[in-house]
Amino acid sequence: MLYKTSIEQSLILSGEKDRFKELLRTRLTECGWRDQIQMLCRQIVKERGVQNITADELIGEVTAKGRALVPDAVKKELLQKIKAHFSQDM
Known part of the structure; x- marks a missing residue:
């Protein structure tokens, strides 16, 4: 550390x-990664409902998927x- x-x-x-x-x-x-993440967020909110998800829950769901979507060339x-x-x- x-x-x-x-x-x-x-x-x-x-x-x-x-x-x-x-x-x-x-x-x-x-x-186009940012666009993919925006679409993923919209999809999750649409599936769960805007009243049924917090920002923290959305971030929790999107973080791992978002990291996996970063192109190897960028990394x-x-x-x-x-x-x-x-x-x-x-």
Whole structure:
């Protein structure tokens, strides 16, 4: 856990965390992932009824499916950029 914290701290201090988040947002929009998630949310709300589901329940249902829908190319690109960032620092 300490290692994860120091990595995150390094990303925050360098400003890279925000840049990586923005890159991820852009790539997910470009590949249609955000649209897929919106449709999935609408489908779940329609099936269960807007009065019968909370935001937390919706998030719980969508999170695992959403992670699985992230294209491998997007994951790979982000991982390569993170690795490149840390290899430059060393």
